Amino acid sequence: MxxxxxxxxxxxxxxxxxxxxxxxxxxxxxxxxxxxxxxxxxxxxxxxxxxxxxxxxxxxxxxxxxxxxxxxTHKLNRVEVSQTPESVLIEAECGTPKTEILKHFLKLRLAPATFFAGLPGDVAGGVVMNAGVGHKVSPKEFCEVVHSFDVFSVTKSKEADVATGTGTASDSGPGVVCHTYAKGDVQWSYRKSEGWQPGVIAKVRLTWPNQPDDGVLKAVREGNKRRKETQPLSEPSCGSVFKNPDGDHAGRLIEACGLKGYRVGGAQVSEKHANFVVNKGQATASEIDAVIQHVQETVLEQMQVHLTNEVVYLGTWPS
Ligand SMILES: Cc1cc2nc3c(=O)[nH]c(=O)nc-3n(C[C@H](O)[C@H](O)[C@H](O)COP(=O)(O)OP(=O)(O)OC[C@H]3O[C@@H](n4cnc5c(N)ncnc54)[C@H](O)[C@@H]3O)c2cc1C
Missing domain, CATH: 3.30.43.10 (Uridine Diphospho-n-acetylenolpyruvylglucosamine Reductase, domain 2)
Known part of the structure; x- marks a missing residue:
């Protein structure tokens, strides 16, 4: 190695x-x-x-x-596809882009292609966030396509036992154990997966019934078109910043507060989709955070709704 x-x-x-x-x-x-x-x-x-x-x-x-x-993890992107007459199994390393997974489902004309269309990021990020789409498609959330995934964690001694699952002493290496989580071992909720942490997701297995549908390509095109029409895809963003509260849309609430176009330095609430904060060119992370906090405070004040942040903060932030 x-x-x-x-x-x-x-x-x-x-x-x-x-x-x-x-x-x-x-x-x-x-x-x-x-x-x-x-x-x-x-x-x-x-x-x-x-x-x-x-x-x-x-x-x-x-x-x-x-x-x-x-x-x-972006260089960990090997993928293997296997199929039986009943089902398809895609095994992908954690850093495999979702666009790669899309290509495989599309080639097989399977419904998850519609879900993966336009969904950015990698497969492990999809598991961590239980990524999902708002419009009516099936599947609609990442957990619906997950078969199982492998999580590496460090143990103190070299003689660590290897946990259950597909991992073996030789493939998990000294000091690292591999635990395989089946879909049912994990608590999945809206943009969240729990019950497998702490650890590093190493490999993800996705599965779907092997029932090709010729309408899939058209549905993928429509999904991409919808995203282009409704989202500011030409500007840097992180997608939706806030989770949708029960029975409502964060974007609707933000727009109703007159916050579209609200700006701090180079960070702005998108004019196209109010739940996106875009970098107009020279934004800093602090400016993006300032916009996020202002939006959260304003929606709470004007609408009495607490918006929950979907974005993960990495690094050192003032508490
Ligand atoms: C234009 C745009 C549109 C979007 N549309 C959607 C959408 O429709 N639906 C949706 O759900 N999301 C959407 N998103 C958000 C984002 O793409 C998803 O949440 C995605 O699944 C994140 O994957 P990632 O690889 O980029 O994760 P990252 O941003 O790299 O990481 C996300 C979290 O996962 C952790 N993580 C990453 N890899 C591992 C690993 N191997 N093991 C353990 N933890 C790990 C990170 O530490 C972090 O906490 C959109 C984003 C953009 C920019």
């Missing part, structure tokens, strides 16, 4: 879809699952906290940067 490369003070801004944020104190982009294990053991030995970065499409990285080791 080749040696893991670790860089210091590596800027993360270009790895995020908002194009903002400071450096990682230590940074690596493992090229194999073995190197991912090396990175985890290295962080453990040095007492560096680990932060994971996948597609960076749902993360706001602090301008002050991220202490410890940032593991960027």
């Amino acid at each position: 080749s040696e893991l490369k670790v860089e210091q003070q590596k800027s993360l801004a270009t790895f995020t879809s908002w194009l903002v944020g400071g450096p990682a104190e230590h940074y690596c982009a493992p090229e194999s699952l073995g190197q991912l294990q090396q990175a985890m053991v290295l962080a453990h030995k040095n007492k560096w906290p680990i932060s994971l970065l996948g597609g960076g499409t749902n993360a706001l990285v602090s301008d002050q940067g991220v202490p410890g080791l940032v593991i960027h």
Whole structure:
């Protein structure tokens, strides 16, 4: 196995879809699952906290940067597809872009292609966030296509037992255990998955009945068209900033408060979709956060609705 490369003070801004944020104190982009294990053991030995970065499409990285080791998974993107007459199984490393998964489902003319159309980020990010779409499609949430996933975690001793599942002592390496979670082992909720943390998602398996449908291609085109029409896709963003409250839409509430176009420095509530905060060019993470906080406070004051943030904050933030 080749040696893991670790860089210091590596800027993360270009790895995020908002194009903002400071450096990682230590940074690596493992090229194999073995190197991912090396990175985890290295962080453990040095007492560096680990932060994971996948597609960076749902993360706001602090301008002050991220202490410890940032593991960027974008080079872990191997995919294997197998099928029986009954079902299809796609096994993908954590950093596999969802667009790659889309291609496989599309080729097989299976319904999940409609769900994956236009969904950014990687497969592991999809599991962490239980990514989903608002419009009427089936499947509609990531958990509906998940079969199982592997999670690596570090144990103190080299002689660590390997937990249940597909992992074995040799493939999980010294100090790292691999636990396989079946879909049913996890608590899935709106933009959230729980019950598998702490750890690093290494591999994700997705499955769907092998029932091709010729209408899938048309539905994918329509989905992409809908996104282009309703979302500010030409400007850097993180997609929807807030979760939709029960029975309502965050975007509707924000618009009703007159906040479309509200701006702090280079960060602005999108004129096209009020639940998107866009980077108009030179925004900082602090400016984006200032817009998010102002929106949250204003909607609470005017509508008596507390909007919950969907975005994950990475790095050092004032409490
Ligand atoms: C234009 C646009 C449109 C969007 N539309 C949608 C949408 O329709 N629906 C939707 O749900 N989301 C949407 N999003 C948000 C985002 O794409 C999803 O939440 C996506 O699933 C995040 O994946 P990611 O790889 O980018 O995760 P990241 O942003 O890299 O990370 C998200 C979280 O997962 C953690 N993480 C990443 N990899 C791992 C790993 N291997 N192990 C453990 N933890 C890990 C990170 O530390 C972080 O906490 C949109 C974003 C954009 C920019």
